Amino acid sequence: MKATVYVTIKENVLDPKGSAVQGALHSLGFDEVSKVRIGKYLELDLDTNDRAAAEIRIKEMCELLLANTVIEDYRYELA
């Protein structure tokens, strides 16, 4: 089973990387870019076919390691 996890910085938290990329895009002439938010995108292969169990385990992985839940949000998709 394949899990896709998206980890993004919470809306009210400053995103210095995003601001840096926005500045770089502006310096390259892409002035139409008004905001940039950067996050992590993870693809995990899981050796299981039990969807319910995978859902619980993915949440645990996110809470324990993949996301810093103080400043980050996460969501996932199972396929």
Place this chain on the structure above:
Amino acid sequence: MKATVYVTIKENVLDPKGSAVQGALHSLGFDEVSKVRIGKYLELDLDTNDRAAAEIRIKEMCELLLANTVIEDYRYELA
């Protein structure tokens, strides 16, 4: 208009970060994880309603800055 860009390491390129996360997950007891690939997930707000132009510009942004096309692939969605 909102653009979402996914930048991932090419399949045949080693992903040291992914391997490190996989090792960490195993040490936390998540042995069912057989592979981890880590990429970037970007959300960009564009001050334009011209979808065709936005499509061209996003490609340019990816080629010039957001992705290292030697070792990374990118795809995007416009909403």
